[in-house]
Amino acid sequence: MSTYVLVHGAWHTGAEFEPVAAAIRKAGHVVHTPTIRGNRPGDRKDSGLAEAIQSIVDYLAEHNLSDIVLVGHSYGGMIITGVADAAASRIRRLVYWNAFVPNNGECLNDMVPPTYLGLFDAIAAERGDGSVVLPFPIWREAFINDADLETAQRAYDVLNPHPLKTFQDKIALKTNPAEMQIAKSYVNCTEDTAMPHGLPWHPRLSQKLGLFRLVQVAGSHELCFTNPARLAQAFLDAGRD
Amino acid sequence: MSTYVLVHGAWHTGAEFEPVAAAIRKAGHVVHTPTIRGNRPGDRKDSGLAEAIQSIVDYLAEHNLSDIVLVGHSYGGMIITGVADAAASRIRRLVYWNAFVPNNGECLNDMVPPTYLGLFDAIAAERGDGSVVLPFPIWREAFINDADLETAQRAYDVLNPHPLKTFQDKIALKTNPAEMQIAKSYVNCTEDTAMPHGLPWHPRLSQKLGLFRLVQVAGSHELCFTNPARLAQAFLDAGRD
Amino acid sequence: MSTYVLVHGAWHTGAEFEPVAAAIRKAGHVVHTPTIRGNRPGDRKDSGLAEAIQSIVDYLAEHNLSDIVLVGHSYGGMIITGVADAAASRIRRLVYWNAFVPNNGECLNDMVPPTYLGLFDAIAAERGDGSVVLPFPIWREAFINDADLETAQRAYDVLNPHPLKTFQDKIALKTNPAEMQIAKSYVNCTEDTAMPHGLPWHPRLSQKLGLFRLVQVAGSHELCFTNPARLAQAFLDAGRD
Numbered sequence: 001m002s003t004y005v006l007v008h009g010a011w012h013t014g015a016e017f018e019p020v021a022a023a024i025r026k027a028g029h030v031v032h033t034p035t036i037r038g039n040r041p042g043d044r045k046d047s048g049l050a051e052a053i054q055s056i057v058d059y060l061a062e063h064n065l066s067d068i069v070l071v072g073h074s075y076g077g078m079i080i081t082g083v084a085d086a087a088a089s090r091i092r093r094l095v096y097w098n099a100f101v102p103n104n105g106e107c108l109n110d111m112v113p114p115t116y117l118g119l120f121d122a123i124a125a126e127r128g129d130g131s132v133v134l135p136f137p138i139w140r141e142a143f144i145n146d147a148d149l150e151t152a153q154r155a156y157d158v159l160n161p162h163p164l165k166t167f168q169d170k171i172a173l174k175t176n177p178a179e180m181q182i183a184k185s186y187v188n189c190t191e192d193t194a195m196p197h198g199l200p201w202h203p204r205l206s207q208k209l210g211l212f213r214l215v216q217v218a219g220s221h222e223l224c225f226t227n228p229a230r231l232a233q234a235f236l237d238a239g240r241d
Numbered sequence: 242m243s244t245y246v247l248v249h250g251a252w253h254t255g256a257e258f259e260p261v262a263a264a265i266r267k268a269g270h271v272v273h274t275p276t277i278r279g280n281r282p283g284d285r286k287d288s289g290l291a292e293a294i295q296s297i298v299d300y301l302a303e304h305n306l307s308d309i310v311l312v313g314h315s316y317g318g319m320i321i322t323g324v325a326d327a328a329a330s331r332i333r334r335l336v337y338w339n340a341f342v343p344n345n346g347e348c349l350n351d352m353v354p355p356t357y358l359g360l361f362d363a364i365a366a367e368r369g370d371g372s373v374v375l376p377f378p379i380w381r382e383a384f385i386n387d388a389d390l391e392t393a394q395r396a397y398d399v400l401n402p403h404p405l406k407t408f409q410d411k412i413a414l415k416t417n418p419a420e421m422q423i424a425k426s427y428v429n430c431t432e433d434t435a436m437p438h439g440l441p442w443h444p445r446l447s448q449k450l451g452l453f454r455l456v457q458v459a460g461s462h463e464l465c466f467t468n469p470a471r472l473a474q475a476f477l478d479a480g481r482d
Numbered sequence: 483m484s485t486y487v488l489v490h491g492a493w494h495t496g497a498e499f500e501p502v503a504a505a506i507r508k509a510g511h512v513v514h515t516p517t518i519r520g521n522r523p524g525d526r527k528d529s530g531l532a533e534a535i536q537s538i539v540d541y542l543a544e545h546n547l548s549d550i551v552l553v554g555h556s557y558g559g560m561i562i563t564g565v566a567d568a569a570a571s572r573i574r575r576l577v578y579w580n581a582f583v584p585n586n587g588e589c590l591n592d593m594v595p596p597t598y599l600g601l602f603d604a605i606a607a608e609r610g611d612g613s614v615v616l617p618f619p620i621w622r623e624a625f626i627n628d629a630d631l632e633t634a635q636r637a638y639d640v641l642n643p644h645p646l647k648t649f650q651d652k653i654a655l656k657t658n659p660a661e662m663q664i665a666k667s668y669v670n671c672t673e674d675t676a677m678p679h680g681l682p683w684h685p686r687l688s689q690k691l692g693l694f695r696l697v698q699v700a701g702s703h704e705l706c707f708t709n710p711a712r713l714a715q716a717f718l719d720a721g722r723d
Contacts, residue, residue, distance in 0.1 A: 197444025203679025
């Protein structure tokens, strides 16, 4: 029996991981699905990356969790990297699911194609509260391409505006991921086109982990909505010793 | 219910798409499988790309088709791009299946590895009627690698000599694919080695579509012969809203 | 009915191919699983590549084998290339399974990432008998990533120290693989990360074959342990005419 902590991506909360968590619990494990500061109902949208990371560090401390498999999705890769740097002793293995892998001094936007950067700035300027949202056509075609339209729309409706500052803040790390003395896995969905193809998730970002275990599974960036049971199996294959 | 129009590749006719069409019809849709000018029984083999495109534009007009999902395979990507430029109002979504994606002024040969160009020229010079054929060893190993020998041979026997001029003519487009205001999908067979590996179909050509939906499926460049039902499902996943 | 000869990789013997051989035999074929000189029980560990190749050339002659499908795994790709150069008339088709493909004058180490080279030198220096072993964490995460820990450990326990000289010796070929007049296939396991991702097996090495048939299958570099029946099917798809 292991303890899994699933850390969501931008625009999501922990609630969207519940169907995945249920499948992992069925296999006999304990699963936590915290929501990062900035994405919780009522949170201000001008908070930054350090506070986001700290909110998960605090969660682990409050629940006194140790020997955990810490999973991060997309933007959640920024978070679990920061958490591992701050609380390494609590973590048995890091699992990145189509996630950003930062070295010290990098921000999420450093790993994103230029076309997204301009788009996000324009959307945030219009919204005015520090948050950015994803236009539906990009979500439907490039993020959840394996869904039917109804699932794509239903999933889109539960997203929350994301604090743009968390994409711009540079992460402060004592140790880069490749040098961390923690086991690491990368789960890659083979139809994930959220990062356009000149800049794929894998191997561009996965190889920043140094020695890591690759697990691949068919599906889009949002397999948590389209096939949570299959995603849970991928997390189990990635998370075991 | 949607209307699908399946546009075949070089050396093929619409007839080879019939098993795929049957599976799409079973799902409740209307399917057309026209044959491009230059590949119809009795066609001259010195016709060019503009006439080939026009033959499908005419087909859509004659059958008064609108709101269609227009699918193009391989060379058929040249055709559907030209048709979309000429008759955008009839089209709901373009689906490229391991297909060429041209910008204005490009020809198919611009996207093909040099080794094929010399080979095609030599074969056409020997044939003398403007047509080119594919040598069986290339067909068997690089185009239909997922078939047994009997299927590979039977499929080869139905191919027709292809007008080489359609590979050499530069396409004239008012709008490049990335800027077209039509939804777009790319279906990529993961074992398709018809384009040697320094020059793959995806993402090299798919990314010329701008925002598009990726659908991947196991199989070769000729999945229409080796697993038409699976290919039909990929077209349905690619063609839905 | 065909005759398959399965040539193992570094650290292995023919015995580890027996579950794969059993599945191919069930399909009606004859299968041989020789062990390369340098990996047989009691072999000296300072022997080189030429003797390794010669040991399989001798095996084919002693058993009077002809019209064979000759399969090589990983380091075994060096061996089958040398065997094909020396005994072409015995071979119907070469099948490379996530294997090295050398041209004349190349050694295995020329195709391996620099990080491995330094590691192998250091390990060999410490051992002192000319052999190198693979550290368990690399084996578990990068070679047999699709196994559970028990399978990974059990497989690791049957490996034997490998003569490092066979990685350093340059191969002498009269004909490079792309020019050999023998049919060729490449079987690529899609989760094989034994070669880090800037230097993948396919298409980096497969394209050195010239015209070849691609077969892909889910799994790690050590699918012979994790799913021998599926690997056997891939060999059959790769080995048929």
